[in-house]
Amino acid sequence: MDNAKSLIHVRDCWKSFPGKKPGEQVHVLERVNLNVDAGEFVCVVGPSGCGKSTLLNIIGGFFKESRGEVRVAGAPVNGPDPRRIFVFQENGVFPWLTVEENIGFGLMSRPAEERKERVTHYINMVGLSGFEKSYPRELSGGMRQRVEIARALAANAEVLYMDEPFGALDFLTRIKMRTDLIRIWQAEKKTLVFVTHDIEEAVQLADRVVVMSKRPATVAEEVVVNLPRPRDLDSPGYLAARDRIFAIMGMDVHGGGTGDPK
Amino acid sequence: MNRLISIFLPLSTAVIFLVVWHFLVRLSGSDLFPTPMEVVRGIRELIEKGLLLKYIVASLFRVSWGFMLAVLVGVPLGLILGWFRAAFQALNPMIQILRPISPIAWIPVAILWFGIDDTAPVFLIFLASVFPITVSSMAAVQNMQLVYLRAAQNFGVKGPQLFRRVILPAALPQIITGIRIALGIAWLVVVAAEMIAVNSGLGYLIIDARNAGKRYDLVVAGMVMIGLIGLVLDLLIRQLEKFDEVKWGYGQR
Structure with missing residues (x-):
């Protein structure tokens, strides 16, 4: 996977934040390497608080890496870029605008x-027709996430960075959103980098799952999920990939116990 | 049923209040402090002399000017202070020193600077309302959710566009709350200002009625009108909170 022609290219990336005591540094990321090709759907999983969200924020241009190299489309990342849109966990839809104004x-x-044409197209794609004039406060959490995804697509973003976008949704909505996201990704041929702590979600969605270690985080291992979509959640291939990631993260799904991480 | 209760409850409070007031005055045997009926007669007298409307208009005129100037200065100033750290550092200490000085304390200065025409009370009302508006606008920007800012930056929005399309609308609910509080203060202050500097308005009515013949029925009539108009002003300014663009900022009520 390591080649400089990748769309997203992270090499030896370190990130530390100032700690509580003066002069203290908290190391969050340590020597992270990651490559994502154009059109690929990559999920990043890891224990909560491990720094996977920090990594996505660095790639997205909201944080600066402390050391290392982060390049997207050949150029170093120096801040956010309209060609690559971030979808936030806490929902970044503007509450003062209607659905169509947001998109x-x-x-x-x-x-x-x-503008009107594109807005209508993407409202239909995410299944929100009839809600054009609604305000976000009148929508459910799942609908608001659809608005945010549609807003990114309508702006013709090539890459979507998704930071636990379905984390706050209820179980059934989450399942539905996954199916819809796959459908949209297949129709739009975008590159998706999707951070989640939900291993099952990662295996259902991704071409490749990047598993991160505990903090200071690095890439523990990558698992390629070469299964046809829509994915059969009872198929041996799915279960094998899932159990493999559980094992990398030090959990035995069948025994339920916690072993040593790797 | 709920609607009936919502009318019945405040109405019965008012009736009880008036009855207690009436009998307390009777019991005390005071011939200066008026009963509710005497106040109503006082209000009628003011209407017949054509003074009531004239004084209300005079007071509202001063409040409108002072308050509008305060909004025009306070909102942009607050947005700038909330957004630009250097502006905050340069100006905030000065604002926090000026803010606790009561507008009443400014009255002698206002008379010295502007004389005794309408400018002095307008200036006092401006002073009283500009600080709450500035401070609430500033806090609104500082407390803005980071995610809106990030989303906007991600779409390449910056400079004046960022202000107009994101910072202002994100801050607007809290700005409106500040404006509402400021209007209450402005109305509070107009009365105090009119007691000193001018010869019209509801504040003037109160002082004049006392000085010219201890007409306490007119004093209380003036107080009642001030209260009622304050209520109406608050009801009017509350309508701002009902716009779809800001409703999200007020929780579920």
């Missing part, structure tokens, strides 16, 4: 007609 937010420089 059109990244299209202000386009002619009104094109």
